[in-house]
Amino acid sequence: MNPNKPEHLYEKTISSQSIYEGRIIKVKVDEVLLPNGNTAKREIVHHQGAVAIIPLTDDGRLVAVRQFRKPLEKVIVEIPAGKLEPGEDPLSCAKRELEEETGYTAAHYEKLSAFYTSPGFADELLHVYVAKGLVKGESRPDEDEFVDLLELTLEEAHELHQAGEICDAKTVVALFHWENQMLRARG
Structure with missing residues (x-):
């Protein structure tokens, strides 16, 4: 295992659904494959930066x-x-x-x-x-x-x-x- 590249921690996106697009933020829900093989949902806010x-x-x-x-x-x-x-x-x-x-x-x-x-x-x-x-x-x-x-x-x-x-x-x-x-x- 390379400590600088911890691939064993990554979550692979299975699907992504946009649920809101506003002037300042966008919100989506991703379904991800966890390192242990289970799936989970992630609510993600996208912001342009500040x-x-x-x-x-x-x-x-x-x-x-x-x-x-x-x-x-x-x-x-x-x-x-x-x-x-x-x-x-x-x-x-x-x-x-x-x-x-x-x-x-x-x-x-x-x-x-x-x-x-x-x-x-x-x-x-x-x-x-x-x-x-x-x-x-x-x-x-x-x-x-x-x-x-x-x-x-x-x-x-x-x-x-x-x-x-x-x-x-x-x-x-x-x-x-x-x-x-x-x-x-x-x-």
Whole structure:
């Protein structure tokens, strides 16, 4: 057995049925053959992919947005993010989303990571960028997007996390990255 190619774990698709196609996601149900010979159904959400931006001001603040999230039925604080358009370059999307949601542009972008948000049922790949050298401008949110702009210190962001207002994975990852970056800078 080759540990780098664990074929014994793969599930072969027997059939696939599309059950929903929306503007943001597509949902299908696959029947799969399991490694032990049994079959199972897998509900799979297809998403075009997205970007998230960790915008850091020159004075050491995180630019974030506060908005209502219907699936959670509450207002939360997040880093700016948005979905990729078909064929769109993730860096181009990051630049567009940062300006649309916050009004900021950035002189420097660094790709931090890319990760699957929920690989147990979705294929969404999220690309995360750090943006620095920010210049404030005029935000242009989508017509169905309503946000408040915040500039947070690390301490304020941790307080919001403890209070449950920062509760999404991308923003929690951003906090850990930001804190780690500050610790490394201190030596």
